[in-house]
Amino acid sequence: MKTCIVTGITTSGTPHLGNYAGAIRPAIQASLHSDAESFFFLADYHALIKCWNPTRLYRSRLEIAATWLAAGLDVDRVVFYRQSDISEILELCWILTCSTAKGLMNRAHAYKALVSQNVSKGLDADDGVSMGLFSYPVLMAADILMFKANKVPVGKDQIQHLEMARDIAQKFNHLYNVNFFVLPEAFVVDNVATLPGLDGRKMSKSYNNTIPLFEGGTKNLRSSIMRIVTDSSKSGDPKNAEDSHLYILFRAFATEEESTLYKSSLNAGMSWGEAKNILYEKIESELLPMRERYNKLISQPDLIENILQAGSQKARCFSKRVIKDIRDIVGLRSLNIDICSSKKQFINNKNSNFDNNENKDPRFLCYRDDKGYFKFRLISSSGKDILKSRGSFSNASNVGSLIKDIKIFLQKIKSEKMNEFEYSPILDSYDLDCDIQELKRVIE
Template sequence: MSTRVLTGITTTGTPHLGNYVGAIRPAIAASREAGVESFFFLADYHALIKCDDPARIERSRLEIAAAWLAAGLDPQRVTFYRQSDIPEIPELTWLLTCVTAKGQMNRAHAYKAAADANVAAGEDLDAGITMGLYSYPILMAADILMFNAHRVPVGRDQIQHIEMARDVAQRFNHLFGAGRELFVLPQAEVEEDVATLPGLDGRKMSKSYDNTIPLFDGGAKALREAVARIVTDSRLPGEPKEPEDTALVTIFDAFADAAERAAFRDALRAGLAWGDAKQRLVEQIERSVAPMRERYETLIAHPERIEETLQAGAAKARAIARPLLDELRHAVGLRRMQPIATVAPDAKAAAKATAAALAQFKQYREADGRFHFKLVGADGEVLIQSVGLAEGREAGRWVQQLRSGEAGALDTAPIERGERYDRAAALAAIEAIAAELARQQAAKG
């Protein structure tokens, strides 16, 4: 069973060298792992929260899509799409909005930071805060839950959003699942070892610091000019230089193997001039970047090829999203018109009381991709807990056998039988369920 991993790509700005080393390169490498089903999307709805310049949004989507494809993202192996090409996502966002507590949104980091800044400035609490910013975590939850992703690689600042997605998914499952787990509960995959490149001034490479080295923009000339501006110390040619903890060497390391790193350090300690060192750095980067830049420039010159790739990716994504959304619409009552069976008030109340008194089977899928089922008593106690199963159909088959009271099913079922397992209590609950099913069938017959 494959594990679904979902990665959102912000569509503001132009990719730089730090983006490539810290995000693009490792994400593409991870997408090639066996047993991984990867989803990559351009988060252009999210971009509208931060940017109101249509030309910038349009240009950034093109440049970022071209950058990821040029860097080796394989659209045949992964599902690569634009968020805005999947109409099921905003519809799911509304379904989730209807079960999300406002108090939970009040505690979202981005909203709290903006509100606190307003208070500190003596402004109204919500001055300048849009509903896009306020509801951002719900849209992010829809991005993740739409494809029932098991793992979502994020930085520590995004962990809260994954926890919110889990909370909303659990609430939706409880309200509308009728014993089924409609949503997988996603796990945050915190990227502790993300490579962080220093910028021209030694601080973290970031557009906000205006210290970036372009990945493709401006070509080889822009790369050389940026590297030439990397801050170094005042040691002259011929003087030994300490390579450790210098921005220039750290950037070199990101594009070199162990032998090349050692040779570069030896040369600096032997007196290599900083100007020559920068030239070596340019040549080292160019060995990796130049072939990608050529592919990037071809893609930028032919945006229709990128469009075709994204439309194909959207078709793959919607083939998954549409059936799930249809199931969710049915679950919440947005169904085709049909006769509604009427039940006498007393009988309806009795049926509700009977259902409340019965234990319930629940099926769900864990983050490792394994399927489980459990029997939960009316008091919330877990009477039966299955082991992990390879297929959902297998879990469903066992639930059907147990619900029907099939002879011997309890003793052959793939369940945990530890100290807390009470066979008598589990059997009594199953017999009650089977009896109620038999009563309902008899009433219909």
């Protein structure tokens, strides 16, 4: 069974080192595995949230597409496309928006940070907050769920959005009583999860602290690295390598052995100037051949456009089928299709696109309610509820512990052939709603 990988980069600026090390490189490496099915895209709809300069948006799409290709993306192995070429993404985004709780969006880090900033300045809490910014996680969920991604390469700052995508998927599955959406997992490369920028904060266009990937060539790369902020330690003074931005950046491009040596040298008193030169040489050795390919590609926009159009055609072969199935699930189907037979197809048909789980045993699903609290249920292979929590939990780990206990008890029911009068009171003590007939059928 293939593992589906989906990742995209917002086209609102020039590609920087953080984009490459945190998303592009690990995604390309993952796509080379024989069991990988990869979808990589230019997130140009996301760019509209903060980029209202048409020329900048156009140029950024070209630069980021050229960057993916220069970094070694094999378009014969992957599906490489523009988000704005896949109309089904926006349709799915709206359908998911209709079942997503506002409370979930209220907890998004980007929204909360802007509200906090506004309040501290004495402004209206939602000053400058567009609906695009507020509902950004739903569009991201649509990007991921449309292609039934198993893994999504992200930086640590994006993990919350992956968790939200899972919540949104589970809410949809629960609301329509189907096992349709795959629950994606974040794939974070520890050493490069979030790279620091020139000032030590997360490398971001928003902070204007990025280190350019190709723009300005080797000269600009060197000058940027030389401007990285360090403390006032002099040559010969021991440095705290673990807290050094230079060490974090070096580790993202070096082997473990090279990183250990670099760390030891810093701790032993290597000067910041020498450390920056070594960092520059390490990064430049990796970027030089890519920069040459990039410069050639950036002068051939027609070639890049053709590649993106071909990728979009491949993506839409998938997305059109998926959105048709979603339409059927929510009731936006042709009037000559019977609702019962249609839904039965989604739940039971082994060859259906909805069948993403080869294991037909009952399984537990954990999800969030409208207030953000955790609940769980046990569903059968046909999608029917067997057990369902009455109460809710503030901590997911508490849910996990309870599910573990219930699994042990269900095994006991089966192994000891307990009857309904024996196990019903115990299940009730777990504060569960139980479909006894469905439970009997599963146990037998």
